[in-house]
Amino acid sequence: xxxxxxxxxxxxxxxxxxxxxxxxxxxxxxxxxxxxxxxxxxxxxxxxxxxxxxxxxxxxxxxxxxxxx
Numbered sequence: 706x707x708x709x710x711x712x713x714x715x716x717x718x719x720x721x722x723x724x725x726x727x728x729x730x731x732x733x734x735x736x737x738x739x740x741x742x743x744x745x746x747x748x749x750x751x752x753x754x755x756x757x758x759x760x761x762x763x764x765x766x767x768x769x770x771x772x773x774x
Contacts, residue, residue: 716742
């Protein structure tokens with residue numbers, strides 16, 4: 706298991722704990738922790754060269770006729 710897989714496993718554990726949390730505050734805390742673990746996994750993928758450091762730009766949306774006026 707590489708480092709990013711381990712980080713993702715930690716994220717999944719947090720999301721499992723979120724489902725069983727006894728209060729909204731605890732659910733929110735586990736969700737934030739899971740999100741943070743996923744962000745760390747993505748950063749690790751970047752550091753390992755698995756993903757590009759440059760994210761593709763989203764195509765610019767053409768304004769509708771109403772917005773252009």
